[in-house]
Amino acid sequence: MxxxxxxxxxxxxxxxxxxxxxxxxxxxxxxxxxxxxxxxxxxxxxxxxxxxxxxxxxxxxxxxxxxxxxxxxxxxxxxxxxxxxxxxxxxxxxxxxxxxxxxxxxxxxxxxxxxxxxxxxxxxxKNKLVEWVRREFDIQNDYTPEAEAEIRRLDAWAWDDRQLEDD
Amino acid sequence: MVTGGAVGRVEVLECRILEKQNVRSRTPATMPESLTDLPPNILSEILSRLPIKSLFVCSPKENLYKVLRIFATVSDKPSQDGFKMEYWAQVHVVGSSSWRDIEDRPLSEYLSWDKWSVFLNGTVCWLCKYPETSKFVVFFDFHEEKFGEIPPPLDFGLQQQMNKHGMSVGVLGGYLCFSDDTRDFDIWVMKKFGSQDSWTKEFVVDTSIHMDKPLEGPFRPLQILGDGKILMIWADRVLVTYDPKTKGFGYLEFDGVESLGKVVLYTPSFVPLKDALMVDNLTVQNMTSRENQDLIED
The missing domain is CATH 3.30.710.10 (Potassium Channel Kv1.1; Chain A)
Known part of the structure; x- marks a missing residue:
């Protein structure tokens, strides 16, 4: 340098x-x-x-x-x-x-x-459950249960092909 | 502190605590409590390193609906410029049960693929953003399942290549087009898809008449209307029409709509939108807007 x-x-x-x-x-x-x-x-x-x-x-x-x-x-x-x-x-x-x-x-x-x-x-x-990320990093869930269910339904393709971890 | 051979050595060599003054472990007042309190630039730095998934759906000639997804994986070799990313693509035919790797690799990572890609002739086209200066428009052909690139107009200079963040691709009158506001505001149209010679500077938009100050900020061409006016989105917020003959702008505002982050042209059809989309809980609102001309034309 x-x-x-x-x-x-x-x-x-x-x-x-x-x-x-x-x-x-x-x-x-x-x-x-x-x-x-x-x-x-x-x-x-x-x-x-x-x-x-x-x-x-x-x-x-x-x-x-x-x-x-x-x-x-x-x-x-x-x-x-x-x-x-x-x-x-x-x-x-x-x-x-x-x-x-x-x-x-x-x-x-x-x-x-x-x-x-x-x-x-x-x-x-990476590859952690959404709940895990929220819990570990103290992120407030600002979705209503309905809105979250809707997003999970719409983006189902993003979840189905890998194993998510919760450790 | 840190372990490991190399670290230990350097520590002894160069970083030595000289003196201690204040009370220990006083943390700065600005420390974030939650991950989401981090500054946005850092947050996006972290999130952009998660595996990317993105997708497009297209219905090419063979009457198949195909979905393209692009992955990025980080290869484990940090360099001065950060991490090397490797990009892959897969295709899924709707109705089948699996994703299939395709041979071709995405040509560039700097694709503005989130909102402003356009569909044309069975391809999806993106503009390669700065800092990618070696490529201009990149497309994926759903029939051939290959990526390709479209070079900029022949007399395109470096200055324009650097200003690509201000540009936007669109489809006007069935042709691929892009807006360029490097010097003036021009709309270029590609008369023959894939042919560099066929780029034509079709419209020169005069933005200078707006209250002594030119209109700034990206214009995204959407459509040529029946009366020759060009329908565009200005600064992701307002729908504007521009009349090339009178050089007048018209604003179309929707009450209660603050951002036009995603806009898709609607093709009229005998099938109602609600039935065509086949989703539950869909709200269709027909809005009529007042065309507000007097802002521009006095």
Whole structure:
């Protein structure tokens, strides 16, 4: 990852920034990792100060995002390794954790991680019963029983050819 | 935190907690409680990764009713641009008991297939949306069970290719057409289906006379009326007529109808709509609308 500062890529690579979470924890991050986030990159281009305060990301989420950014900024790792890192990164995480993570990736504009997390969230929902999704994700059922029965009748083709899980 | 060889290594290397200041585990005030509280862009990002099912019904020449469905599966290789999607298609003949894979694959994933595909000559046609710039209109032929593409007019520039989100396909006078508002507002008509040379700029619609400010927002051509006026939907909300001779617009509003998200032309028939559809609890309302001309023509 080469920064916009073309004059000294070597020194730029070693530069670090400090990112502070909303609950006050501070993280030392290499600039090459930080600029993988489009938002952080913009901030760094604009201000001299090397301390960035993020008012809506908590320390746990921020630590995860930084681990992701640092891994992807590491030129020493092969693409295959990064890919398996991505899979490991989201596996086994609670849905709530993923929710915070996906919001953070949106704020920080880390598109690649946003896709990875969104995919994981979709995978969790995939082939689940509607009732399961409602229960797990606290979604209010705003259909009347009649309207819901009608939709199920009209879209019967969408239900009949697969086994839905309720685990 | 995260486990795994690669992670552990990087963690030690670069992300080190320097100091702790505030009270722990204070979560930001804006955290969503439910899945549906997530911002719409994220929500659609998640939902678009669920397996897609979509379908069309068509009755081609052989008097069979066929249903096409298109699947997307995500292949497990994330790249810089996200995930690679693979697209498949199946056909079901109404009356049979199964879906059958077809050999052909959909030509593009950027099909505006939800609302504004059009049926013509036993095909269903979609406009390929931006960022797909290599293809213009894509169709599926229900008789041949093959996908095909229709190139844009010959003098179509990059600027127009980039503006495809403002365009819309339709059928006018039995021909495939599309509206293009890149510079002016033109309606192109394809006189011979599949022949690139036959694209003709049939109508140039003058949108400039509306209160000193041109009318903006997608126009979807629906039909040419008997008196030569063109019936269109403007901005998914209002039914408008445009008279190419007087350059006048007419608005057709329906009381109580706020969105015209889905509009289908009705072909008059001796069979009442209610009987033809064969569904229960159908409400048919015949609406008469006041044509409100004075907004445009003073």
């Amino acid at each position: 080469v920064t916009t500062d073309e004059k000294g890529p070597l020194t730029a690579k070693k530069k670090s920034v400090i990112i502070r979470s909303c609950d006050g924890d501070e993280f030392l991050v290499s600039e090459s990792a930080a600029v993988l986030s489009t938002s952080l990159k913009k901030i760094l281009e604009e201000k001299e100060d090397r301390l960035i305060h993020l008012s809506d990301i908590d320390n746990k989420t921020l630590a995860m995002v930084i681990a992701y950014l640092s891994t992807h900024a590491d030129d020493g790792l092969s693409d295959d390794l990064k890919r398996s890192f991505d899979q490991e990164f989201v596996s086994g995480k609670e849905f709530d954790v993923l929710k915070y993570l996906v919001l953070a990736t949106d704020t920080l504009q880390v598109t690649c991680l946003c896709y990875t997390v969104a995919k994981k969230m979709a995978d969790i929902m």
